[in-house]
Amino acid sequence: MSESHLSEAKRVTRPVVNEVELIIPMLPDMEITATQTACSVAQYMKFDPDRIDEVKMALVEAIINAFEHSKSQDGKVRIKFVIADDSLTVVIQDHGKGFEINSIEKPDITQKLKAEYKRGWGLMLIENLMDTVYIESSEHGTTLVMSKNRV
Amino acid sequence: MSESHLSEAKRVTRPVVNEVELIIPMLPDMEITATQTACSVAQYMKFDPDRIDEVKMALVEAIINAFEHSKSQDGKVRIKFVIADDSLTVVIQDHGKGFEINSIEKPDITQKLKAEYKRGWGLMLIENLMDTVYIESSEHGTTLVMSKNRV
Amino acid sequence: MSDLFNLTVEEHADYAIIRTEGYVNNLGGERIGEAADQLIEQGVKKLVLNFEKSNVVNSIGISILIEVIEKVVDVDGRICFCFLTKTIEKTFNIMGLTQYAEIYETEADARASLA
Amino acid sequence: MSDLFNLTVEEHADYAIIRTEGYVNNLGGERIGEAADQLIEQGVKKLVLNFEKSNVVNSIGISILIEVIEKVVDVDGRICFCFLTKTIEKTFNIMGLTQYAEIYETEADARASLA
Ligand SMILES: Nc1ncnc2c1ncn2[C@@H]1O[C@H](COP(=O)(O)OP(=O)(O)O)[C@@H](O)[C@H]1O
Ligand SMILES: Nc1ncnc2c1ncn2[C@@H]1O[C@H](COP(=O)(O)OP(=O)(O)O)[C@@H](O)[C@H]1O
Numbered sequence: 001m002s003e004s005h006l007s008e009a010k011r012v013t014r015p016v017v018n019e020v021e022l023i024i025p026m027l028p029d030m031e032i033t034a035t036q037t038a039c040s041v042a043q044y045m046k047f048d049p050d051r052i053d054e055v056k057m058a059l060v061e062a063i064i065n066a067f068e069h070s071k072s073q074d075g076k077v078r079i080k081f082v083i084a085d086d087s088l089t090v091v092i093q094d095h096g097k098g099f100e101i102n103s104i105e106k107p108d109i110t111q112k113l114k115a116e117y118k119r120g121w122g123l124m125l126i127e128n129l130m131d132t133v134y135i136e137s138s139e140h141g142t143t144l145v146m147s148k149n150r151v
Numbered sequence: 152m153s154e155s156h157l158s159e160a161k162r163v164t165r166p167v168v169n170e171v172e173l174i175i176p177m178l179p180d181m182e183i184t185a186t187q188t189a190c191s192v193a194q195y196m197k198f199d200p201d202r203i204d205e206v207k208m209a210l211v212e213a214i215i216n217a218f219e220h221s222k223s224q225d226g227k228v229r230i231k232f233v234i235a236d237d238s239l240t241v242v243i244q245d246h247g248k249g250f251e252i253n254s255i256e257k258p259d260i261t262q263k264l265k266a267e268y269k270r271g272w273g274l275m276l277i278e279n280l281m282d283t284v285y286i287e288s289s290e291h292g293t294t295l296v297m298s299k300n301r302v
Numbered sequence: 303m304s305d306l307f308n309l310t311v312e313e314h315a316d317y318a319i320i321r322t323e324g325y326v327n328n329l330g331g332e333r334i335g336e337a338a339d340q341l342i343e344q345g346v347k348k349l350v351l352n353f354e355k356s357n358v359v360n361s362i363g364i365s366i367l368i369e370v371i372e373k374v375v376d377v378d379g380r381i382c383f384c385f386l387t388k389t390i391e392k393t394f395n396i397m398g399l400t401q402y403a404e405i406y407e408t409e410a411d412a413r414a415s416l417a
Numbered sequence: 418m419s420d421l422f423n424l425t426v427e428e429h430a431d432y433a434i435i436r437t438e439g440y441v442n443n444l445g446g447e448r449i450g451e452a453a454d455q456l457i458e459q460g461v462k463k464l465v466l467n468f469e470k471s472n473v474v475n476s477i478g479i480s481i482l483i484e485v486i487e488k489v490v491d492v493d494g495r496i497c498f499c500f501l502t503k504t505i506e507k508t509f510n511i512m513g514l515t516q517y518a519e520i521y522e523t524e525a526d527a528r529a530s531l532a
Contacts (some may be wrong), residue, residue: 020184021174025234032325032358033171033191040184053389060360064327083176109368109398113375118368121361121397128396129389183440183473204504211475215442260513264487269480272512276476279511280504 018083024063026075031063034079041081042088047150055088055148058129061122062092062144070096070142087131087149095141169234175214177226182214185230192232193239198301206239206299209280212273213243213295221247221293238282238300246292309333311341317348317416319409323355330356331366338370347379350412354385364397371402380404382412423470424448426456432463432531434524438470445471446481453485462494465527469500479512486517495519497527
């Protein structure tokens with residue numbers, strides 16, 4: 001076995017230690033529990049309070065979407081906090097019915113003021129509060145991956 | 152199918168929604184992240200602040216034991232918060248080397264004052280701060296189950 | 303958490319102040335909506351919403367605030383928010399609420415603007 | 418978190434006060450241990466540990482406090498804790514530390530007892 005082979009093997013078996021995982025039941029206000037975990041992880045990473053607050057707000061939106069829209073049978077939302085040197089990535093996952101991402105329209109305040117349905121801001125807020133957002137959704141559920149840089 | 156059969160089936164398939172699960176990496180001070188989740192869950196259950204504080208202290212001890220003693224290869228500790236009507240149960244689990252529970256001696260302050268090794272208080276504190284404690288340990292790891300009644 | 307939401311209303315000759323405490327989610331938002339409805343029905347056209355003790359909002363709560371803004375706009379009134387956290391202020395900006403609602407740092411500032 | 422641990426020492430004629438801030442874990446405990454060692458070496462026999470800004474301790478930190486207590490006992494000194502949270506006080510009681518260390522509500526109370 002060559003040297004490089006060995007170090008490759010080491011890299012693969014090295015435990016992934018930079019993740020915090022949280023699974024919450026779909027119960028009212030459980031998103032607040034999740035934001036407290038987010039806060040604690042981000043403080044650990046020495047994020048400044050304003051950036052932590054933005055992650056918390058985006059997380060609330062992602063979680064209430066899963067609570068409200070996913071119709072997941074298992075009644076749970078899984079949240080992963082991935083700690084990297086310069087960024088925090090939060091993955092929010094449900095095993096619900098999913099949705100057609102391309103069918104979501106960008107909300108506009110002037111229209112919403114007159115409209116009957118005033119909702120539809122969550123995804124737009126997440127996109128604006130985080131640095132990168134990626135959504136994958138199918139009939140097996142929805143996974144939202146969002147990252148915030150430390151600075 | 153009889154009535155009672157039906158309701159039994161219902162009970163079995165009903166999703167367990169009263170659990171929060173947290174998986175933390177074995178990194179310094181990560182136990183604080185876990186206590187913040189504990190705090191949030193216990194507040195959700197309307198535990199009074201003093202009892203929450205006792206759960207937090209017991210949780211710190213259980214987690215630093217897993218961090219320090221388990222030598223777990225996966226570098227993770229799994230914590231489950233089980234919400235019941237009148238009690239909060241916290242399960243702390245590692246996949247480390249385990250230990251012989253019966254070999255643990257109860258520490259005594261007068262002896263410890265003169266002894267070289269002043270440690271060995273964690274399990275004793277957990278037992279005194281919580282209402283019930285159950286430990287299962289084998290070469291596959293350790294599971295500590297501790298409960299605190301709401302009142 | 304939601305049962306920790308609280309709200310007080312202070313009525314003045316020409317305007318009213320709604321001070322909130324706690325999470326502005328669907329429930330918190332509805333409480334604000336009801337209070338605002340009642341004031342507008344009474345003829346109040348100028349509202350100050352003091353969020354000093356509300357650090358967390360969600361978009362469901364905000365969409366109820368949009369209803370309130372709509373009603374205020376309909377009566378040619380004014381609505382002022384104060385003591386918003388940086389993130390809530392940023393959120394209001396992102397959503398464009400600031401085209402229809404005014405944001406002030408303190409309650410005194412908001413009141414002064416209405417005088 | 419640990420890098421948020423802080424400690425100040427205030428020396429008086431006959432005693433010294435150590436005020437801590439942050440998590441008393443292995444690192445925090447060691448910092449207290451070092452400060453206490455230095456004071457005892459200087460001949461200080463009475464210590465006040467003010468934990469007003471330390472709400473979390475762990476048993477590793479406390480075992481270092483036991484070392485400090487041992488050293489104080491060895492010089493026939495006295496050690497007083499103050500501003501302990503209810504849980505930390507309960508913990509000290511469970512462990513029996515209170516047989517060797519005194520607990521006071523406030524720093525003033527602790528100082529008065531040493532006068
Ligand atoms: N996790 C999810 N599961 C299923 N559908 C979702 C999920 N997240 C978002 N959606 C869909 O996307 C739409 C837009 O979401 P959002 O922008 O957060 O606004 P709102 O939740 O107020 O409707 C929702 O109405 C819903 O149809
Ligand atoms: N999760 C664990 N994995 C392996 N060994 C453990 C675990 N928890 C406790 N132990 C064993 O039990 C002993 C007593 O633990 P404890 O009472 O917490 O005191 P301390 O950690 O200070 O030694 C430890 O020294 C260790 O040998």
